[in-house]
Amino acid sequence: MKLFQAMMSRRRFLQTSTAAGAVGATAAGVTGLSGLTQSTEARAARPRGETKVTKNICHQCPARCGIDVYTTNGRVHAMYGDTGNPIANGKLCPKGHLGSYFLYDPDRFKGPMKRTNPRKGRNEDPGFVPISWEEAFDTVAARLNNLRERGESHRFAHFYGRGWGASDAGLYGDFGKLYGTPNSAIGHASMCAEGSKKAKHATDGNNSYNAHDLRKTNYLLIMGASFLEAFRPYNNMMQMWGEMRSKSPKTRVTCVDVRMNPTMAASDRALYIKPATDGAFALAVAHVILTESLWDRDFVGDFKDLNQRFRTGERIMPGSFDEKWVHGLTEWWNEELKDRTPEWAEGITGIPARHIRQTAIEFGSTRPAVAIFERGPTGHTNGTYNGMAIHSLNALVGSMFTEGGLFYQMGTPYGGLPANADDYLDDYARNGPWKSQPRIDLARTAEWPMTSTMMQEAGPNHLKGTPYKMDTAMFYSTNPIWTAPDPKAWEEALKDVFVIDTSPFPGETAMYADIVMPESTYLERLQDSPTYPFEGWPMSALRVPAIDPIYDTKHFGDMLIEIGKRINGPTGEFYRIIDNVENVLRHRAKGFENNPGDNGVRDFESWKEKGVWYRKPYHWRFIRGDFYEWEGQRYSKRMTAAEVKQKLLRTPSGKFEFKSGYLEQYADYINKELGVPVERVGLVQWVEPRHTGGNRDLYFVTPKTPMHAEGRGANIPHAAAIHQPVAGGRGTVYLELHPDTARSRGIRNGDKVKITSDLGSIEAECRFVASHRPDTIILPFEFGHWAQGRWAKDRGPGHSGELTANVSDPISGLASYYTGKVTLTKA
Structure with a gap:
């Protein structure tokens, strides 16, 4: 009743409407209506102080997006992507607007x-x-x-x-x-992410992350890179996704990962892989590219006898293949690749052979195509070899230093x-x-x-x-x-x-x-x-x-x-x-x-x-079989082999190496640490991972979420609010697991569970996710702090790091965050 009393009556509404119409008529020059007054001119509210805009760089992740910071009367109140910054292009990701939370955090230290x-x-x-x-x-x-x-x-x-x-x-x-x-x-x-750098160091001589020309990429094979969650530069990656998926031809995307995530959900093909087996998948893709004659002749080279082919299980004669910008292809095929069929990879990865073969044919027949990877494949004891196998696909399809391909960042x-x-x-x-x-x-x-x-x-x-x-x-x-x-x-x-x-x-x-x-x-x-x-x-x-x-x-x-x-x-x-x-x-x-x-x-x-x-453009480009350097107007200066070795392919051979001269320098060490025979150390190859946790039955994966803000996301209330409907409630983040995995242990959706590794146990609240692998449980790496501020401290679940053994890839040194195995019981 009070609600209706507070509302405008029909009669009053009509009276007001009539008066408003009459004012409009008067304003239009109609006269003779009594009882009406001219309405006052509408004005915007006056600014309450001077506003200045300052150029800055977001600190929420490694992307380094330029931002415009708005400050009025000495108080920061807004941040927007800088339209003049090529990474931001006037845009920000959801984390980018959180800077004022950092600045005005009441838990900040106030002085020394x-x-x-x-x-x-x-x-x-x-x-x-x-x-x-x-x-x-x-x-x-x-x-x-x-x-x-x-x-x-x-x-x-x-x-x-x-x-x-x-x-x-x-x-x-x-x-x-x-x-x-x-x-x-x-x-x-x-x-x-040291593993991806070392994989590239071993194959193309650059101990660095790749730069990309994604606007012109027509096929993207994403392996454990969390492209729409954490791949760098994150904000720009989302922009590129929009461009790639709306251009003609649309960039086709295959995503290979251990769990459902935003990238998997948005891809054309989602392939669930057993943790640490990415290298086996990539080797099978390489096998198909060669047996189906889909490799790039301009970059890789060709048989001297053009009637010769790569055939499963058959060796090729040394010297029969004329390598161009690659090194060791013949030995790689003979000693490793000839038997790495999709059927072989299916037994290791769990991905059906038909999907591996179809991915390989698509990737090998689409130009330009790029394979990217990050900590998913490399966060294991075999991480460098996994990364080398994936990166080798970029060489096979000729995407190194090409338009729509990948290269390396120039310095300032x-x-x-x-x-x-x-x-x-x-x-x-x-x-x-x-x-x-x-x-x-x-x-x-x-x-x-x-x-x-x-x-x-x-x-x-x-x-x-x-x-x-x-x-x-x-x-x-x-x-x-x-x-x-x-x-x-x-x-x-x-x-x-x-x-x-x-x-x-x-x-x-x-x-x-x-x-x-x-x-x-x-x-x-x-x-x-x-x-x-x-x-x-x-x-x-x-x-x-x-x-x-x-x-x-x-x-x-x-x-x-x-x-x-x-x-x-x-x-x-x-x-x-x-x-x-x-x-x-x-x-x-x-x-x-x-x-x-x-x-x-x-x-x-x-x-x-x-x-x-x-300062644009990039200075080097591979074009139809040769490397060229920018000369102010176009890529017109053909580079010598010595220049390519000095500036681009910095390997001992000056070429992309399927048999790594860099790794061969450490043959005894790699043999001791990974058991790889000394004579095979340099080959891009499949190496069995060594999982921590012994005979425990579940893989434990702890990915970063899109709201992971340089380690401070847990103490930002707004970030927690965005997390809530996706990754967890106000007081925790959920442990995600397949319903069959839970039910076989008598666990119901929402139950408290205990996760146990060789180091100890933590508790968490579980949530069923039917799109995950049944042998893999997922706990986002965000909460579990015992310090960091009032919103972070003591928020559940337990800290995943306390279950993660200190084991690393012997080659890259990358900590094996994703290689542990655990048991799961009802708490």
């Missing part, structure tokens, strides 16, 4: 602090008390100077996660050689620093005892000779005292107590290490800190960012502070410079010349004077104004 409680542990209050920046810098520098005086500077280690450019991680190398430590710096790539032509570090080396830096010490993670030693970094080993190595004990560790943009496999090892390791944490947020590693030096959030700092592999041509964006820091925080690069100024000897002199991050970037931007960007950027000020420097 020191620990007062000497005990460290999950249930220990650090007893942080505020200190000045001067005290923080002096404390750290005094500790480092003391180590150097004792000849123990190697016991200081830098650890970093998402390094961005010359103004932060780019400063590490000089710091390490000036101060004197082999541990500056240890990056997180071995806990990220930065100017030099205001001083050269080599001019400030003292005797200790040149010949001190640190020179004979290995890295704490033992990367690039006999233990891990092929790896670039092994962050996951540093904590356990410290516990063992092998090769030595750390004294002091500084963490930038990484949180190994949560992100490393078996993170409890790090909890023990850092109890007797002096820890310096620079995160803006109270993560698990920060709870072990002795000194907290909080960095400003990305909306408050000046920072450069050369792009991750994108479309090949060079590009570098710039973060410009939207506002001054709202708390007493600093840029990490400035922290490192300030500590450097306090190091005794010529190191301090060097950093006093470097001065600060802005000075670094002004000097780096001088490189643009002779290399102006396509958008007019030619110095620091125009870089700040535009937010990005880039």
